[in-house]
Amino acid sequence: MHIDVLTLFPEVFDPYLSTSIVGRAVEGGLASIDCTSFRDFAHDKHRSVDDRPFGGGPGMLLMCGPIFDTLEDVESRRTGEPVRILLTPQGEPLTQRVVAELATAPWLVMLCGHYEGFDERIRTGIPVREISIGDYVLSGGEPAAMVLIDAIVRLLPGALGAEHAAADDSFSSGVLEHPQYTRPRDFRGMTVPDVLLSGDHGKIAGWRSEQAIQRTHRRRPDLAIDKPNSLRPTASG
Ligand code: ADE
Numbered sequence: 001m002h003i004d005v006l007t008l009f010p011e012v013f014d015p016y017l018s019t020s021i022v023g024r025a026v027e028g029g030l031a032s033i034d035c036t037s038f039r040d041f042a043h044d045k046h047r048s049v050d051d052r053p054f055g056g057g058p059g060m061l062l063m064c065g066p067i068f069d070t071l072e073d074v075e076s077r078r079t080g081e082p083v084r085i086l087l088t089p090q091g092e093p094l095t096q097r098v099v100a101e102l103a104t105a106p107w108l109v110m111l112c113g114h115y116e117g118f119d120e121r122i123r124t125g126i127p128v129r130e131i132s133i134g135d136y137v138l139s140g141g142e143p144a145a146m147v148l149i150d151a152i153v154r155l156l157p158g159a160l161g162a163e164h165a166a167a168d169d170s171f172s173s174g175v176l177e178h179p180q181y182t183r184p185r186d187f188r189g190m191t192v193p194d195v196l197l198s199g200d201h202g203k204i205a206g207w208r209s210e211q212a213i214q215r216t217h218r219r220r221p222d223l224a225i226d227k228p229n230s231l232r233p234t235a236s237g
Contacts, residue, residue: 001105001156003033004074004082005145006067007112008049010035016146025159033149034074038062041069050115059116067111067122074109082107084128085148087141088117091130094148096174098131102148103155110148112141174223175216178208 005013013035017026025031039047043065050060075082083105092098102108111128123130133144153159181192195207216223 001031001103001152002078002107003031003149003152004107004109005033005035005112005149006038006070006074006109007035007140007142007145008038008114009112009140009142010037012142013146017149021159022150022153025153025156028158030156030159031153036070036074038066038070041066041073053116057116061116062113062118062122064119064121064125067118068125071109071111071126078107080107082109084109084111084126086111086113086118086123086126086128086130087133087144087148088113088130089132089135089137091132093135094131094133094151096151099148099151100155103152108152110141110145112145114140114142175212176219176223178211178215 007013013033017023017033022031022033026033038049042049049062049066051063053059053061071084083102085102085108087110111122111126131144131148133147138144179193181196185192185197193207195203198204
């Protein structure tokens with residue numbers, strides 16, 4: 001998969017994209033990611049990319065010219081048709097289902113807004129899928145693009161390593177993860193549930209499923225839970 005990120009701040013992506021699972025995926029050739037600055041396509045000597053809104057109002061808007069030019073330049077470097085994504089709080093809510101769908105695309109182009117937003121003609125003049133990472137407003141689309149890249153790249157075959165592959169599959173079951181413990185068995189009087197020390201894999205799997213269902217019902221009653229025995233808890237955190 002190739003991902004192009006179009007942004008005013010390409011430098012904020014470097015540390016994240018070279019670290020941990022995303023970094024390994026890039027290093028291993030599962031994904032390539034290029035960040036391109038709108039400012040490189042500004043039309044004046046001040047490298048302006050924003051201007052005041054017609055009709056008045058606070059803040060500045062990203063102008064059409066540099067955005068269209070950046071996009072056209074980036075897209076001229078490759079063949080094929082990218083899936084274009086505009087990160088905006090007005091977009092469709094990001095879910096694991098959307099992530100899984102996007103993870104099958106060979107080429108994604110992500111447009112990050114900044115300031116008060118975009119000239120509306122960027123939305124209407126470019127076929128884009130508008131995506132929001134939640135009902136809150138960030139100062140720019142960059143953190144949202146990083147969230148999206150992380151969620152997508154970890155789904156690429158081989159990104160998590162063999163021992164995590166099965167867990168990946170079960171994400172679609174849509175339940176929260178069961179509680180997990182590591183050493184020591186007793187930490188300040190807080191002990192690990194006996195069942196996890198029993199060595200009985202059937203019992204452990206049953207306990208985990210049950211815990212995952214209970215936790216999901218309690219914390220996220222809005223999440224659809226399918227047949228109980230098809231549950232494979234994975235949604236971390
Ligand atoms: N840009 C600003 N806020 C955003 C959000 N919640 N999701 C995606 N992009 C954004």
